[in-house]
Amino acid sequence: MQHVLNSQSKGTFAIGRxxxxxxxxxxxxxxxxxxFPQNYExxxxxxxxxxxxxxxxxxxxxxxxxxxxxxxxxxxxxxYVPSTNISSDKLILISSGxxxxxxxxxxxxxxxxxxxxxxxxxxxxxTGVLFVHAVNPWGFKNQRRVTENNVDLNxxxxxxxxxxxxxxxNYLALDNLLNPKSPAGSGLFDYMxxxxxxxxNLLSTSKKALRQAIAGGQxxxxxxxxxGGKTQEPQVQILRELYLEVTKKFxxxxxxxxxxxxxxxxxxxxxxxSYIRKNSKQYFQExxxxxxxxxxxxxxxxxxxxxxxxxxxxxxxxxxxxxxMTLEFGTLDSQxxxxxxxxxxxxKQENQYFHNGAHSYQAEKxxxxxxxxxxxxxxxxxxxxxxxxxxxFMLKIIN
Numbered sequence: 001m002q003h004v005l006n007s008q009s010k011g012t013f014a015i016g017r018x019x020x021x022x023x024x025x026x027x028x029x030x031x032x033x034x035x036f037p038q039n040y041e042x043x044x045x046x047x048x049x050x051x052x053x054x055x056x057x058x059x060x061x062x063x064x065x066x067x068x069x070x071x072x073x074x075x076x077x078x079x080y081v082p083s084t085n086i087s088s089d090k091l092i093l094i095s096s097g098x099x100x101x102x103x104x105x106x107x108x109x110x111x112x113x114x115x116x117x118x119x120x121x122x123x124x125x126x127t128g129v130l131f132v133h134a135v136n137p138w139g140f141k142n143q144r145r146v147t148e149n150n151v152d153l154n155x156x157x158x159x160x161x162x163x164x165x166x167x168x169x170n171y172l173a174l175d176n177l178l179n180p181k182s183p184a185g186s187g188l189f190d191y192m193x194x195x196x197x198x199x200x201n202l203l204s205t206s207k208k209a210l211r212q213a214i215a216g217g218q219x220x221x222x223x224x225x226x227x228g229g230k231t232q233e234p235q236v237q238i239l240r241e242l243y244l245e246v247t248k249k250f251x252x253x254x255x256x257x258x259x260x261x262x263x264x265x266x267x268x269x270x271x272x273x274s275y276i277r278k279n280s281k282q283y284f285q286e287x288x289x290x291x292x293x294x295x296x297x298x299x300x301x302x303x304x305x306x307x308x309x310x311x312x313x314x315x316x317x318x319x320x321x322x323x324x325m326t327l328e329f330g331t332l333d334s335q336x337x338x339x340x341x342x343x344x345x346x347x348k349q350e351n352q353y354f355h356n357g358a359h360s361y362q363a364e365k366x367x368x369x370x371x372x373x374x375x376x377x378x379x380x381x382x383x384x385x386x387x388x389x390x391x392x393f394m395l396k397i398i399n
Contacts, residue, residue: 075134077132099146103134108387123399155305177201186358255325263334309326
């Protein structure tokens with residue numbers, strides 16, 4: 001093998017022609033490690049590495065791993081970085097990977113933010129920060145939104161047993177459309193058939209009602225889309241214990257849950273709930289005063305049970321000031337009719353393929369690629385844009 005660097009006169013260096021590819025690989029690998037991971041193991045490794053660095057730099061910082069079902073290779077990892085102002089009563093809690101495949105972006109953003117704190121490019125002078133990495137590690141590893149039990153964690157985070165008895169009759173009426181039992185195809189005729197059936201349903205109901213019927217969640221079809229489970233997933237109790245332990249010393253808590261998929265492509269959407277505690281309204285203005293926040297007033301907004309925002313509201317004591325917000329990075333313009341149909345079709349195809357296989361290897365490859373692109377776009381401009389927006393927002397509220 002040639003030397004990567006060949007010495008030249010006057011103390012300068014030139015890259016050996018045959019080693020250019022090796023040099024570029026090394027450089028690009030380094031850049032990738034500071035950007036977005038290519039798999040769960042890489043994402044977890046990068047996150048833990050930054051956790052270890054911050055603990056070295058700040059002795060009061062802590063990090064740990066919470067294994068699921070005794071599977072050490074799959075865990076929820078966390079890192080707590082205290083404020084430099086030890087009397088601060090504010091905490092920001094940032095979670096990622098509730099929907100596993102969305103963990104690529106969430107993991108990358110968390111790791112990059114941590115690295116900026118390690119290098120002191122960002123100093124959390126007024127607030128502590130708790131990073132919770134890969135809430136759904138199995139989904140992240142296997143590039144699915146759901147857990148190994150096909151459960152959508154954003155329909156499962158509840159301590160109300162009655163939720164698991166709910167029957168979404170309108171969803172069940174669409175079961176054949178949403179959850180076909182045949183192998184998945186990927187051609188134009190397949191897509192047009194799905195669109196035709198969906199549009200025919202729109203003729204008899206409103207877009208909002210149809211969206212609510214589909215995405216609102218269901219607790220009957222165990223292999224179906226948006227399945228909320230029959231009982232709690234193990235994450236629910238694990239997260240409750242972690243959150244209560246870390247938040248107990250703080251008066252003001254901001255919870256940010258990172259997601260991708262919904263909304264206008266490249267836009268950072270702030271999605272909350274209409275309920276804001278009376279003791280939180282002033283703090284809400286401090287954090288989100290100049291942001292365009294949707295508190296469920298959007299005409300196409302759908303209601304859910306057992307999501308992460310409801311979960312935080314239920315476990316954090318009422319005397320504390322709490323703001324819970326979903327940070328949603330749009331990918332497919334799903335706020336439009338065509339975009340929402342396309343998004344639903346991609347999700348339906350992935351779920352159909354997972355449970356029933358595909359017509360061909362080509363169909364399988366296309367389904368997997370479309371699904372990954374929906375939640376983890378490979379477009380570098382998109383990645384750079386959302387990174388800038390996230391960092392800009394976090395810099396403002398951390399400092």
